[in-house]
Amino acid sequence: MDVLVVDAFATEPMAGRPVAVLPEADLTDDQYRAVADELGAAGTLAAEPDGLYAVGARADVAVAVAAGALVERGREPGAATVRGHRDLSVDIAADGTVTVGLPAGGSRPVEVSESEVADALGVDRAALADVGADLPMARVSAGAGYLAVPVNFMEHLGNADPDREWVAGLLDEVDAEALYAFTFDTLAAETDWHARAFTREGEVAASARGAAATGAYVRQQGALDADRESLVAASGHFVGRPSRVGVDLAGADPEVAGTALTVFDGVVTLPEPEEDDIVEA
DSSP: OEEEEEEETOSSSSOSEEEEEESSOOOOHHHHHHHHHHHTOSOEEEEETTEEEEEOGGGHHHHHHGGGGGGGGTOOOEEEEEESSSOEEEEEOTTSEEEEEOOOOOEEEOOOOHHHHHHHHTSOTHHHHHHHTTSOOEEEESSSEEEEEEOSOHHHHHTOOOOHHHHHHHHHHHTOSEEEEEESOOSSTTOSEEEEEEOSSOEESOOHHHHHHHHHHHHHTTSSOTTOOEEEEEEOGGGTOOEEEEEEOSSSSOEEEEEEEEEEEEEOOOOOOOOOOOOOO
8 A cells, every 4th residue: 555754843854753654544553553663653644534543652743743744645734633542633734734732731840859850861960950940840741741851051952861761760750751851052043942852762853742841831931932822842953853843822722833744655565464263172
């Protein structure tokens, strides 16, 4: 069947988070996962007969953003629902940009120390203490929890060398999905902060939920102008997958937006499904 590889949250090819897109399919979850694994993708988006379906729980927003590539295949732009681990409401634009609505989850202080987090990230404590005096670390949420960690300068964020076991311990302690370290010391004038997102498995190029939750938090804390409703978070630079996530805070719930770029258009061959024959003694 036809398959696309789509870079979600990318502004140029070979960036963002790769997603496998099946423009016409009706398979099992295991088959969808097999397609993603074969192509090295974060998940699979399928245009099934009854609508859009996503497999890839940890990258569900990126998989949903990949729906923008279906416009090239004749899908009409407009509102849609992407079913999956979490159902997501999306709006697909004609240029492949997709906006995804997320639930507002708020924020709360954390009891972990700056020293503990600095050691887990492999940075000097001063890199966190400088900015932490005005903007403390917090557990933030937009459908999933994140440990938001402000860092003073890009140099320190870029030189971070996380200890995966320590990071996993921190995430367990604060009940979070990823550690979202960010700095306002950006690489481009059109971005508001630069981030690195570390899960228990390692660094990911783009974390849309982390960006949305952090955006709401920094505005609430007065780190950005209160009337700013549209923000842009950059990430992925340090894993060779530059990514940009747009964050809109105009409504009661945040929205994120990203561009879907098709980088591969081909055919995938799947094995015949195994039969569940029961062998009786």
